[in-house]
Amino acid sequence: MSGAGAILIIGAGPAGTRAAEVLTGHGLRPVVVDEAPASGGQIYRRQPPGFKRSAKLRYGFEARKAEALHACFDSLRERIDYRPDTSVWSIENKVAFTVGPGGVDRIPFESLLLCTGGVDRVLPIPGWTLPGVYTLGGAQIALKAQGCAIGKRVVFLGSGPLLYLVAYQYAHAGGTVAAVLDTARLRDALPVMPGLLAGGLTLAKGLWYQNWLRFNGIVMRRGVRPIAAEGGGRLTGLRYKNAWGRERHIACDALGFGWGVKPECQLAELADCEMAFDALARQWLPECDADGRASAEGVYLAGDGAGVMGADAAEYRGELAALTLLADSGESTGAARRTYLKTRLRRLMRFRIALERALPYPKGLAAALPDDTIICRCEAVTAGDIRQGQTLQPQEINRAKAYTRLGMGRCQGRMCGIAAAEILAHQKGVPLAEVGRLRGQAPIKPLHIGIAGEAAEDDPDRATSI
């Protein structure tokens, strides 16, 4: 029997599911908290009860993986303390504060496995707040979960593996894809071909999607620069520059856009994990060793929340982090399996790095946005506001936040933080890492006063606390 104390897994996607599988296999009973009503994460999100579309229809090539992961999780249900529909909004002194159907709860833990996944990496463009503009991930979820399209005539814009996948899924499902506009150029991909080939089947699938789209007559452009999403009151079209610098306009009633995925690291920050700047991803990531240990004692990281590597890697990393946790608490099995998993992950990492270079985040784009572009949509803070900072000339992103309300709204900077940092760094002429990052703070998701207040351990009639 292992010496591990109470274990909390946050997230029931590929990483969280595999971690729970390992721990239950060793006779442990972890708590598994997940925001979604059913396991699977975003990538293998399940459809609502009563929906009957087949796995093949929803997950395409990944149907078997999705079904295997769902089956795995379902088989664990009796052996874990599962809390679906539940968000962790604060972590403090080894207690996670959650809010779910039963209100606010406290979950004390000895070990914490963060499998928090990722969210669309958004780069604001003029007009991106118009109704009809969605993230790529949002567009995909609408289709995957409920068979809904975001519009009748859809343009997909951005870069990254999701761009062609979502376009393919829409077209395949019978939607009208007006165009697929990639900000990456073919010549970005050529120098990193050897790394891309390490992706094997994943690369092949990516190329298949592109070819399928091309053979089905869908307009595909590379090397584009978006200018603006346009429309009065709602989206009617997109203006962009093509690879030769000529301005073009394409009519559409919906736009799905995004540049890959960014990790959700707020909970790692609240759990006192050190963050480090990743120059390739141009983002701050929680420090994580090759075995899945964070810098904070008793905290383990797996899946895209620890740095984006995709769903297959997430399954490996979930298993690896759980095995590491067991090893750290005195369990002697699993060493060979860990070595194997790390070998697989190294190969996936090579592919990941090549992919990041082949389909790069268009770093110059945010810096060049016109002053009147809204960056922080929660607080309506524009690029110009960030540059000026109320004439107080912020040197650092948290100062810009203090002066302008940037990142102070409902999303707490999860959507706008990256672009805002690019804008500020460019304005100051300093490297991106120097302007810092918007720090994660509780509550990381909005928290209802009435529901949370009911959990107070206090005598509310006692007149004063001081």
Added chain:
Amino acid sequence: MKPLETEIAIIGGGIAGCSTALHVALRGVPVVLLEKRQAGAAASGVNFGGVRRNGRALPELALAARSIDIWRRLPELVGNDCEYAMTGHLKVARNDEDMAAMAAHAEAQAAYGCDVEMISRNALLARYPWFSDVAFGAAWCATDGQANPRLLGPAFAHAARCAGADIRENEPVAALEKDGAGFLLRSENGLEVRARQVVNAAGAWGGRVAGWLGEAVELWPMMPQMVVTEPVPYFMEPALGVVGGDVYVRQIPRGNLIFGGRSGTADLDEGFGHAITEETLCTLQRTAKVIPRMADVNIIRLWSGVEGCTPDNLPVLGPSATTRGVMHAFGFSGHGFCLGPGVGAVMAELLLDGETETDIEAFNIGRF
């Protein structure tokens, strides 16, 4: 590196320090300010944002009045209104004892030219129907207001720089010693400043600086923690606080409600305050009990900061009792946001004229 030569060196870039720097620089006198982190980032930047005389201790009223005069002139003085608005302030009673105490205080305040009106429960509910029956009545001061703390310190620092002050951020002062007729200050980074006079505006750390001069004041760290909601339709013009301090709330025209009442935790050596989640839950519960409609609103952010509290909850303001040439301005005990702009004006007079027209007798360090 050669020491910077200046007339006046200020330790601490909170509101008190930055306002002093501005008022000194406006008179053309060389001044250097050393701030350990960033101007206005500590207690000055993370407090509730109240600018009030309602319920304020009598010895502070003259300074508060002087400060509020400056608050009104912020656009001319620092080029930024810091979202200051004279919205009025309600001090809310839970029972008739609170009401009686507030009425007595209001009468005493009248002698200082501060008009405070007592409002009965019925009148209060007629004006502000969103109160629950926890509210027994209130004291109302129409000339009180509120502002955005995140802007005030940086705005004063910016204006001081424009007026010629040398504001150095990320320069924690490590040592202060006599040097001939003046003083030598040394930062942890090795920066040296030679000055004829020194201002200790080190906030929660001011007691330690006073200790270097042999007149340590034991400050009690206070870490008020604040919560802010998502924007909701504007319904609360005045800022309000319940007697006892366990609930205080204001709403900005954008719609967000800012409130607090409990205390977080802090480590003075580390330098940051941290909110405590359990205490936040208590604040949520208590606030919803006073203003029931807030129960249906989401909070989106919370924070805390460190402030220094003196034994009698009044600041230390005025000349050092041991060392000629040093002025203290610290230990504001949670009142520094309202008082800070005025503190700078008073300090400049003390430093450059040797006297001030504002009554600050009660704040002498010799009282401890």
